Amino acid sequence: MAIASEPVAGSVDIAANLAAVRAEIAAAARQASRPADAVTLVAVSKTHGPERIVPAIDAGQQVFGENRVQEAEHKWPELKQRFAEVAVHLIGPLQSNKVRHAVALFDVIETVDRPKLARALAREMDKQDRRLPCYIQVNTGEEPQKAGVLPAEADAFVALCRDELALPVAGLMCIPPLEEEPALHFALLGEIARRNGLDGLSMGMSADYPVAIEFGATLVRVGTAIFGPRETYR
Numbered sequence: 668m669a670i671a672s673e674p675v676a677g678s679v680d681i682a683a684n685l686a687a688v689r690a691e692i693a694a695a696a697r698q699a700s701r702p703a704d705a706v707t708l709v710a711v712s713k714t715h716g717p718e719r720i721v722p723a724i725d726a727g728q729q730v731f732g733e734n735r736v737q738e739a740e741h742k743w744p745e746l747k748q749r750f751a752e753v754a755v756h757l758i759g760p761l762q763s764n765k766v767r768h769a770v771a772l773f774d775v776i777e778t779v780d781r782p783k784l785a786r787a788l789a790r791e792m793d794k795q796d797r798r799l800p801c802y803i804q805v806n807t808g809e810e811p812q813k814a815g816v817l818p819a820e821a822d823a824f825v826a827l828c829r830d831e832l833a834l835p836v837a838g839l840m841c842i843p844p845l846e847e848e849p850a851l852h853f854a855l856l857g858e859i860a861r862r863n864g865l866d867g868l869s870m871g872m873s874a875d876y877p878v879a880i881e882f883g884a885t886l887v888r889v890g891t892a893i894f895g896p897r898e899t900y901r
């Protein structure tokens with residue numbers, strides 16, 4: 668996934684970018700005969716500091732996504748104190764030894780992908796008495812280097828999380844392979860969700876969120892289209 672780093676543009680009109688993304692979401696939802704409020708925009712603020720995040724909050728954005736626990740721990744406690752209505756989703760890999768911090772800080776965990784992590788999350792949510800909605804990450808492209816349960820293992824893993832561990836499973840999440848047609852992966856994720864009776868579908872990024880909405884996305888995770896390019900890709 669090596670992409671040349673690009674310098675971050677000095678000025679980014681975050682309010683205008685957000686308005687454009689929201690308009691695209693509404694248009695894609697309308698085209699799919701879905702209500703616009705069926706889709707929640709997760710503004711992916713990884714690598715960006717408060718100077719980009721606060722303008723987004725001021726423009727009405729309340730849901731954010733971060734992919735690293737440690738980075739989020741540096742940024743969000745203070746912001747959450749200032750802006751109590753804001754929710755932060757974890758959209759990156761979660762190591763078992765960071766589960767305590769993750770449960771304390773985040774509002775939604777989108778990347779539950781293995782039994783050990785699911786068990787640790789269930790234990791920690793009990794301990795902290797914080798029941799966070801969880802999404803199960805599915806490796807729809809069956810890429811060896813990518814996190815997520817394989818499609819063939821998804822039903823059993825959903826059952827483990829939901830029935831045995833009583834995790835609040837809200838839906839499924841995927842990151843399609845870079846070089847493939849995302850629609851195939853969105854359709855597959857939707858099919859796995861339907862047969863498991865799950866409503867939530869976290870799929871679609873800057874390059875493909877309108878397609879994801881066509882295929883039923885309830886969460887779209889959009890970074891670059893809102894905040895501009897990141898200094899390094901991750």
Ligand SMILES: *Cc1c(COP(=O)(O)O)cnc(C)c1O
Binds near residue numbers: 711892
């Ligand atoms: C970075 C990231 C995004 C956002 O990507 P953009 O292309 O900048 O919109 C979405 N989902 C995950 C899991 C990410 O890590």
